[in-house]
Structure formats: C-alpha cells, structure tokens
Amino acid sequence: MVALDPSLFEPDRETGPGPLSHRPTLAFWSDVWRRFRQHIPAMASVVLLAAFALLAALVPLFTTKPWDQADLFATYQLPSLQHWFGTDALGRDIWLSVWFGARVSLSVGLTAALAQMVIGVLIGCFSGLYGGRVDMIIMRFVDIMIAIPFLIWVSLFILVLTPGMGSIIVALALTQWTDIARLTRGEVLKLKQTEFVIASSSLGASHWRLISRHFLPNILPIIIVAVTFQVTNAIFGEAFLSYIGLGIQPPLTSWGKLVSMGISEMRDNPYMLVFPSLAITLTMLALQLIGDGLRDATDPKLRR
Amino acid sequence: MSAQVELHQLRTHFPISRGRVVKAVDGVDLTIERGETFGLVGESGCGKSTLGRTIKGIHKPTAGEVIFHGQNTARLAKSEAHAFARRVQMIFQDPYASLNPRMVVSEIIGEGLEIHRLGTRAERREKVREMMALVGLDPEYQNRFPHEFSGGQRQRIAIARALVVEPEMVVCDEPISALDVSIQGQIVNLLKSLQERIGLTYLFVAHNLSMVKYISNRVGVMYLGRLVEVAPKEELFANPLHPYTQALLSSVPIPDPRLEAARVERTLEGELPSPIETIEGCAFRSRCPFAQESCRTMRQVLTEAAPQHMVMCTLHGTPSEARGGGSGA
Amino acid sequence: MTEQSGAETILKVDHLSVVFHTYAGVVQAVRDVSISLKRGEVLAIVGESGSGKSVTAQAIMGLTPIPPGEIRSGAAVYDDVDMVRATADDLARIRGAGISMIFQDPMTSLNPSMQIGTQIREVLHQHRAMSRADSLSHAIELLRLVGIPEAESRLVQYPHQFSGGMRQRIMIAIAIANNPDILIADEPTTALDVTIQSQIFRLIREVQRKFGTAMVLITHDLGLVAGMADRVAVMYGGRIVEEGPRDQIYYNPQHPYTFGLLRAIPRLSDRSDAPLRTIEGLPPLLIDPPEACAFASRCPFVMKICRQQDPGYFTPLANNRVACWLHHKQAAAQCQNFMAARALA
Numbered sequence: 001m002v003a004l005d006p007s008l009f010e011p012d013r014e015t016g017p018g019p020l021s022h023r024p025t026l027a028f029w030s031d032v033w034r035r036f037r038q039h040i041p042a043m044a045s046v047v048l049l050a051a052f053a054l055l056a057a058l059v060p061l062f063t064t065k066p067w068d069q070a071d072l073f074a075t076y077q078l079p080s081l082q083h084w085f086g087t088d089a090l091g092r093d094i095w096l097s098v099w100f101g102a103r104v105s106l107s108v109g110l111t112a113a114l115a116q117m118v119i120g121v122l123i124g125c126f127s128g129l130y131g132g133r134v135d136m137i138i139m140r141f142v143d144i145m146i147a148i149p150f151l152i153w154v155s156l157f158i159l160v161l162t163p164g165m166g167s168i169i170v171a172l173a174l175t176q177w178t179d180i181a182r183l184t185r186g187e188v189l190k191l192k193q194t195e196f197v198i199a200s201s202s203l204g205a206s207h208w209r210l211i212s213r214h215f216l217p218n219i220l221p222i223i224i225v226a227v228t229f230q231v232t233n234a235i236f237g238e239a240f241l242s243y244i245g246l247g248i249q250p251p252l253t254s255w256g257k258l259v260s261m262g263i264s265e266m267r268d269n270p271y272m273l274v275f276p277s278l279a280i281t282l283t284m285l286a287l288q289l290i291g292d293g294l295r296d297a298t299d300p301k302l303r304r
Numbered sequence: 305m306s307a308q309v310e311l312h313q314l315r316t317h318f319p320i321s322r323g324r325v326v327k328a329v330d331g332v333d334l335t336i337e338r339g340e341t342f343g344l345v346g347e348s349g350c351g352k353s354t355l356g357r358t359i360k361g362i363h364k365p366t367a368g369e370v371i372f373h374g375q376n377t378a379r380l381a382k383s384e385a386h387a388f389a390r391r392v393q394m395i396f397q398d399p400y401a402s403l404n405p406r407m408v409v410s411e412i413i414g415e416g417l418e419i420h421r422l423g424t425r426a427e428r429r430e431k432v433r434e435m436m437a438l439v440g441l442d443p444e445y446q447n448r449f450p451h452e453f454s455g456g457q458r459q460r461i462a463i464a465r466a467l468v469v470e471p472e473m474v475v476c477d478e479p480i481s482a483l484d485v486s487i488q489g490q491i492v493n494l495l496k497s498l499q500e501r502i503g504l505t506y507l508f509v510a511h512n513l514s515m516v517k518y519i520s521n522r523v524g525v526m527y528l529g530r531l532v533e534v535a536p537k538e539e540l541f542a543n544p545l546h547p548y549t550q551a552l553l554s555s556v557p558i559p560d561p562r563l564e565a566a567r568v569e570r571t572l573e574g575e576l577p578s579p580i581e582t583i584e585g586c587a588f589r590s591r592c593p594f595a596q597e598s599c600r601t602m603r604q605v606l607t608e609a610a611p612q613h614m615v616m617c618t619l620h621g622t623p624s625e626a627r628g629g630g631s632g633a
Numbered sequence: 634m635t636e637q638s639g640a641e642t643i644l645k646v647d648h649l650s651v652v653f654h655t656y657a658g659v660v661q662a663v664r665d666v667s668i669s670l671k672r673g674e675v676l677a678i679v680g681e682s683g684s685g686k687s688v689t690a691q692a693i694m695g696l697t698p699i700p701p702g703e704i705r706s707g708a709a710v711y712d713d714v715d716m717v718r719a720t721a722d723d724l725a726r727i728r729g730a731g732i733s734m735i736f737q738d739p740m741t742s743l744n745p746s747m748q749i750g751t752q753i754r755e756v757l758h759q760h761r762a763m764s765r766a767d768s769l770s771h772a773i774e775l776l777r778l779v780g781i782p783e784a785e786s787r788l789v790q791y792p793h794q795f796s797g798g799m800r801q802r803i804m805i806a807i808a809i810a811n812n813p814d815i816l817i818a819d820e821p822t823t824a825l826d827v828t829i830q831s832q833i834f835r836l837i838r839e840v841q842r843k844f845g846t847a848m849v850l851i852t853h854d855l856g857l858v859a860g861m862a863d864r865v866a867v868m869y870g871g872r873i874v875e876e877g878p879r880d881q882i883y884y885n886p887q888h889p890y891t892f893g894l895l896r897a898i899p900r901l902s903d904r905s906d907a908p909l910r911t912i913e914g915l916p917p918l919l920i921d922p923p924e925a926c927a928f929a930s931r932c933p934f935v936m937k938i939c940r941q942q943d944p945g946y947f948t949p950l951a952n953n954r955v956a957c958w959l960h961h962k963q964a965a966a967q968c969q970n971f972m973a974a975r976a977l978a
Contacts, residue, residue: 202362
C-alpha cells in the first residue's frame with residue numbers, strides 16, 4: 001500500500017456540530033408554483049384566461065363607438081373582415097358585444113366568488129371551531145339553504161333588489177357560499193385535532209388567533225382551489241340569470257344576455273350563438289383546469 | 305408547600321357511542337413535588353398520556369381533582385385559567401405534527417409570549433433568540449419553516465416554545481419516541497440541563513424504560529388507567545413489586561448479547577382488557593400469575609410496601625373488601 | 634446460535650446503489666452496499682433514519698418505486714434472479730415463497746377489507762397447488778403456530794378486529810406460510826408495546842430456529858439484535874460502516890459510530906448518576922453526501938484524511954470489515970485514542 005502523507009492522520013480539530021439539515025429552503029408557495037407550472041392544461045388555461053381578460057379590458061377601451069350603437073344597415077351580418085363575429089338583429093357588432101359582455105361576466109364571476117369565499121370561510125370557521133350546538137345549528141341552516149333551489153333564492157333576491165349587476169352579485173354571494181362553508185368546516189375540524197393547534201390553544205390562544213394564525217394559513221390552498229370552481233359557477237349563474245331575464249339590464253350586456261339573444265335567433269342565424277357560448281364554455285373549462293392544476297400542485301401527498 | 309401538583313382520585317373518561325365510556329384515567333392519586341422529575345410509564349392505553357394532558361388542562365377531569373400549587377384547576381376564574389395555561393407547558397410526541405407548518409420558527413416560539421403579552425416586541429424578539437441558543441439552535445435560522453429542520457431540531461423548537469413563557473412545570477408526553485437513538489440522548493440531556501438551570505418540575509411520560517430511569521427521580525407505573533406502583537427510580541428498577549412492573553421490566557431486550565441470553569422474562573398471558581369494561585378490584589388480575597380470590601375485591605388504593613415504595617396489589621398489603629364469608633387478605 | 638457449517642450463500646447483494654430523484658436533487662439513499670446472507674443465518678442491519686437500511690431491504694424485495702427511485706448500479710441476487718431488476722413474473726414467483734417480508738405496521742400491510750383467513754390462504758394458493766380444504770387446514774395450523782387462540786373461528790375475522798400484536802402475528806403467519814428461504818423483517822416490533830414486542834420477538838426467533846429460515850432483520854433496536862442476530866451490519870449515511878459477528882460488534886466495535894451508538898443507549902443496569910453519552914451533531918444529508926467519510930463531522934476521533942478521502946474497507950479482525958481510516962496502519966496513534974476511549978466506557 002502506498003504510504004500517505006502522515007499529516008493526514010492528525011486529528012482534525014474543527015469538529016463542529018455541522019449545518020442544519022437543510023432540506024432545501026422551498027417556501028410553500030414557490031413549490032406550488034413549480035408544480036403548477038408542470039401541469040400543461042392548467043398553464044394553457046392561464047394563458048387563455050389572461051388573453052380573455054386582456055381583451056375584455058382593452059377592446060372596449062379602444063373602440064370609437066359604444067357596443068350598442070345600432071347600425072340598421074348592417075343587421076344579421078355573418079362574420080367578415082369588417083365584423084369579426086358578425087352583427088346581431090340591430091346591426092351591433094358582436095365582437096364588441098362579447099368583450100363588453102366579458103367585463104360584466106368576468107367581474108360578476110370574480111366578485112361573487114370572492115364574496116362567497118369570505119362568507120363561507122367565516123361561517124365554516126366558526127362552526128368548526130365552536131362545535132357542539134353552534135355547529136349543529138349552523139349546519140342545519142346550511143342544509144336548508146342548500147335544499148332550496150338556487151333559482152328560487154335568487155329570483156327572490158332579484159325581485160326584492162331589482163335586477164342589475166349589483167343585485168346579481170349580492171344574490172349569488174348570499175346563496176352560494178355553502179360549499180365553501182362545508183369545506184372550511186371539515187378542514188377546521190381536522191385541524192382542531194392536530195397537535196400544533198392543541199399546543200396553541202392550551203397555551204391560551206384566543207379563538208381569533210387560532211383562526212387567523214393557524215386555521216386560515218393551512219386551509220388557504222384548499223380554499224383557493226375551491227374558489228376557482230366557485231368562479232365557474234358564478235359565471236354560469238350570471239349567464240343563466242341573464243338568459244332568463246333576471247340578470248343585467250341594458251345598457252350593459254353580458255355573455256348570458258348574448259347567449260339568450262343567440263338562442264332566440266338560433267333557427268335562422270346560428271352564428272350569433274357560437275361566439276358567446278364559446279366564450280362561456282372556454283372560460284369555464286379553463287377555470288376547471290386551473291382548479292385541477294392547483295389541486296394537484298397543493299396536494300401534499302403528491303410528490304415530495 | 306412543596307407539592308407542585310396533587311391529583312386526588314382523578315378520573316378522565318371519554319364517552320363514545322351508545323352510552324359507553326372509555327375510562328382512560330380511572331382513579332389516580334399522585335403528588336408531584338416541586339423540582340422533581342416524575343417518570344410515568346406504561347403501555348398504550350394505560351392512560352399515561354391522558355393523565356399528562358388532564359394536568360395540562362387539555363382534558364377536563366370527569367371526577368376527582370387536579371390541585372396545582374394549592375389551586376383546584378377546575379375551579380379557576382377566567383384570568384386565573386389564562387395564567388395557568390402558562391404555568392404548565394407541554395411537549396408533544398410528534399415533532400412533525402406539533403409545529404404549525406405555515407409559521408416560521410420565531411413565530412412558533414414567540415407565540416406564547418404574544419398570547420400572554422409578555423414584554424415589548426423588541427424584548428420578545430430577544431427572548432426568542434435567547435431561547436433558541438439555549439436549546440442549541442442557531443438563532444440565524446429563526447425565519448425558517450419547520451419542514452427545514454430534522455426531527456431532533458424540531459423537538460428543540462418545541463422545547464423552546466414550552467420554556468419561553470417561563471413555566472413552573474412541563475409535561476413531556478413521549479418527547480423522544482419519534483427520534484433516532486443518537487438524538488434521543490441529546491434531547492434528554494438538554495431537558496435535564498434546562499431543569500437544573502431554570503428549576504422546573506417535569507412529568508416525563510414515556511414507554512422507553514431506560515430513558516425514564518435515566519431522567520427521573522421517581523417513577524410511576526400505570527395500567528389501565530390506574531397507578532399501580534410508585535417508587536424512587538433506583539428502588540423501582542431494582543426491586544419491582546407489582547407483578548405487572550416485574551413483567552414490564554423483564555421484557556426489555558438488553559443490548560448486550562450475554563446479558564440478553566441470560567435474561568429471564570416473566571411472560572404475560574392474554575391480552576389487555578378493553579378500557580371500556582368496568583373491572584372490579586384489580587385491573588391486572590386477568591393476566592396476573594399470582595391472582596387470588598381477594599384480588600377481585602381489592603380496594604384501589606396505593607399502599608406503602610417499603611419506605612416510599614407504593615404498590616396497589618394484594619400481595620403487598622393492599623386491602624380488599626371483605627365479602628360475606630370471603631377470605632381476608 | 635444457528636450452525637452454518639459450510640452453509641451456502643443464498644442472497645448476494647453486490648455494490649448496490651439506489652438513488653431517488655426529488656425536486657431538490659438526487660438523494661443517494663444507498664451507496665455501494667455489498668452484503669451476503671447464508672442459508673439459515675440471521676443478519677441484522679442496524680442504523681438510524683436516513684441510514685439507508687429500509688431502502689436496501691425494499692430493493693432486495695424489488696419494491697423500490699421507480700420512478701422516483703433508480704437503481705444506479707449493483708445487484709441483489711437470489712436463486713439466480715437479480716431482484717432489483719427482476720421481471721414482474723419473477724417477483725411474483727419469489728415474493729411470498731422464496732423471500733417474504735414482515736413490515737413495521739401491520740395495519741397498512743394487511744388488507745382491511747379481506748378476512749384474514751382469505752389473506753393467508755391466498756398466499757398459499759399463489760405459490761402451491763393446493764386444494765381448498767388443504768389450504769384451510771394449513772391456515773388454521775399457521776394461526777396456531779403464531780399463537781392466535783381459537784384459530785378456527787378467527788379465520789373469518791377482519792384485521793381491525795385484532796389488536797396490534799395479533800395483527801403482527803398474522804403478518805408473520807402469512808410470511809412463513811410457504812416456508813421461505815429468506816425472511817426480511819423491517820422494524821417488526823417498533824410499533825408495538827414493550828410486552829407485546831417481546832412476545833413477537835420471541836415468536837420470530839422461535840420460527841426462525843424451527844424452520845431454519847435465513848433472516849434479514851432491519852432495526853434500530855440493539856436489544857433485539859443482541860437477542861437474535863448472528864451477524865450485524867451497521868449502516869450510516871447510505872453505507873455499511875461496519876460488519877461482523879454479533880459478539881464482536883457489541884464487545885469489540887471497530888467503528889466510532891458503532892461505539893457511539895452502543896454507548897448512547899441507556900440501559901436499565903446503568904448506575905443512576907452515569908451521564909448519558911450522546912453522539913453530537915446530525916445525520917448527513919444524502920443529497921450531496923461528502924465523498925469522504927460520512928461520519929466525519931460527528932466523529933470524536935476524526936482526522937484530516939477522514940474529510941478528504943473515502944476510507945474503503947479495512948479488515949482489522951477476521952470476519953469483520955470496517956470503513957474507517959483509524960485502521961490504516963498510519964493512523965495508529967489516533968486509533969490508540971479510540972481504543973482507550975472504548976476501554977473506559
């Protein structure tokens with residue numbers, strides 16, 4: 001055996017305790033983003049929605065005329081270079097209508113869903129945290145809300161509040177929070193059993209602290225996934241309401257309104273139905289895919 | 305008075321479906337002195353964890369009392385209860401579940417200070433750093449998340465969290481079971497040195513008998529919700545009196561081939577009875593090789609069989625109710 | 634213990650390396666591990682979490698999840714089949730018959746929705762041509778053998794109707810049903826209470842002796858090993874750092890980690906004021922493991938060369954190999970320090 005340098009066999013003085021076991025510092029959300037990026041349908045959907053949002057924001061900004069300006073010389077035009085989506089019964093450009101309508105549909109969808117999130121999370125947290133009788137009463141209330149058909153609820157609200165964008169948002173917000181509430185309550189019940197929550201509450205933590213510091217950060221990923229689906233439902237909800245006439249009123253328009261008009265013209269002028277329906281369908285599909293992608297990206301069991 | 309905690313006929317029962325009740329803790333009398341480390345051993349289902357949690361206040365006693373420093377913990381006013389939440393702290397078994405994965409270390413450790421409004425913001429920050437150094441963690445890592453640390457380090461975080469509020473007593477509920485052997489010793493040594501430095505009372509609940517022997521002053525053995533033997537540790541391990549304790553101690557494999565080959569085990573037949581059943585007399589008699597008639601009517605009190613050595617067993621003087629025509633003990 | 638006069642080698646693990654691909658990098662879980670097992674012999678693989686012992690066992694059974702796992706190199710040969718690269722057919726033929734495994738948690742390895750009798754008989758039918766009547770009586774016999782009372786009536790019960798100790802017995806019954814050549818037990822008693830642990834431990838020992846089954850016992854419990862093993866392999870940082878006959882490992886450890894581990898365990902026989910000697914520091918990260926000795930950062934006898942070069946294996950004693958520079962002839966001085974410290978303990 002080759003003799004090695006004798007100095008190598010001297011004791012090495014710097015025996016330190018060594019570094020932290022650095023599992024690599026991956027903050028939770030960057031890890032989520034990394035995983036989300038790999039979900040191709042979800043990423044494609046993000047691009048699509050971003051495009052829609054951009055168009056909804058910019059197209060109305062750069063037009064020289066309002067969408068509902070009638071042009072009775074150009075009614076029922078098929079899609080052409082002049083009118084990309086064609087025109088309707090009053091000669092209004094459908095391309096413009098779609099993007100003006102997008103503003104309404106998307107903002108109603110988003111706002112209603114966010115409001116549902118706030119209401120649902122708060123109710124779910126209280127119900128889960130207090131448990132016992134409080135929980136039982138709230139859950140029975142939720143059951144009742146679910147049992148009454150959406151349409152009846154919403155119609156009641158709209159009749160009382162008079163139709164319009166604001167009342168749609170209010171109606172949707174006040175009636176469709178139940179899924180989120182149930183989800184939140186389930187998660188809170190699980191969290192209540194975890195040792196870190198027991199540790200904090202036995203330290204004397206107030207209910208508010210438990211909710212804000214311990215429950216919310218840990219349920220956020222799940223809630224966000226659920227909210228994407230809520231947006232889908234809200235957009236559809238608004239579309240449906242507008243379709244049956246309880247929705248938004250002129251001078252506003254929405255995809256639902258456009259679909260409604262399209263259906264009445266379906267026999268003779270089917271092209272009018274195509275674009276608004278595509279818009280709704282693609283948006284809802286995109287949201288679903290994003291929701292799926294988020295769910296996969298935040299699931300702790302997948303990949304670690 | 306030097307007693308830190310006194311338990312009088314403590315019972316913690318959990319109702320489950322159909323009117324049945326799990327009697328996790330079923331009539332425990334115990335006094336833990338200030339500054340001592342009381343080791344509590346027993347197998348799963350014996351109630352040792354529940355006992356610790358009842359003392360801490362996580363479970364409410366179903367019957368009996370927990371007297372902490374002269375005060376009955378079930379009868380505290382709201383503000384006193386809040387203060388009590390601080391005076392007794394707990395370290396949990398699972399270092400992966402006992403820390404909020406979405407909070408950074410400094411927040412986790414400092415939470416107690418915030419809840420009890422101790423010190424100013426700057427003082428709290430300083431205290432957290434101090435505590436981290438004290439438990440052997442580099443304060444530089446205070447903005448990291450729990451998942452970035454190893455199991456042993458997380459337990460150190462849990463210890464820091466427990467001690468930062470300056471409690472009088474710490475209930476350690478299997479604090480080392482989930483850790484590697486070479487790390488277990490580090491944590492136990494840390495707990496010991498902290499106790500000497502700060503002056504704490506420990507209730508050390510564990511199933512690793514050798515570790516319990518190392519860290520405790522006195523040791524108690526629980527079986528099916530009852531405390532069946534209590535003695536200073538040397539005495540208990542050298543001279544176990546209760547048949548269950550004897551069986552328990554003889555079942556521990558010895559990490560030495562010659563001694564292990566020579567180890568004589570007292571085997572226990574049968575299975576652990578369910579904690580839902582009500583058992584008259586001695587809970588252990590279904591598996592005890594020495595069971596007699598009088599065991600069926602044994603009274604559940606600890607009797608002093610040797611100086612400071614308490615046992616609940618008819619063989620060692622625990623009386624049983626005399627039934628008509630029954631044999632006396 | 635068991636006699637192996639000229640016993641043949643039935644399992645040969647040769648320079649096995651297993652890695653896992655994670656987002657954080659490549660985790661080298663098992664690094665160049667070679668070990669062999671003779672017929673009827675009990676080999677204990679001892680180590681803490683992250684040492685690679687469980688991954689090694691899984692690889693031998695062909696259970697490594699690929700991906701994210703990858704067999705970088707090496708082989709594990711049983712009966713002329715390389716288990717880490719075996720086809721599904723070969724694995725189905727061998728598992729449950731030639732090689733069986735007992736896991737730590739019986740609840741997850743037993744099918745909760747199948748009667749235990751069916752689970753036992755299934756494994757019998759998979760590997761032998763047997764009539765239903767025969768498998769029934771065989772199953773009853775097996776349950777009796779592992780100490781389950783009222784075996785006949787309990788055949789139709791489900792896992793959740795048994796206690797943890799009982800479930801472990803059932804798992805053992807399934808594992809020995811076809812009289813395997815090799816039994817791999819991965820932390821078989823860790824999840825059990827002390828008194829039940831010792832029951833199961835005795836059962837395993839009895840079964841091993843009775844059937845002359847070779848065994849690979851993976852555990853961190855040195856008490857268990859003292860009672861069962863013929864040979865012990867100590868793993869640290871994905872490598873085997875020492876291997877030798879049981880008595881030699883316990884009474885004459887050649888590696889500072891082995892020594893530290895033995896010393897860190899408190900014993901019931903210890904004097905009460907004896908301090909607990911621990912190993913300072915933390916186990917190594919396997920994502921970018923040092924090319925030199927993995928134990929260097931925690932070793933009280935570390936030398937400069939330990940941090941620079943991998944020691945390979947030395948054989949200071951017959952039948953023993955140890956991966957430590959202390960046994961290089963030029964390290965005599967520091968080795969003396971190590972031996973002296975050992976004598977004091």
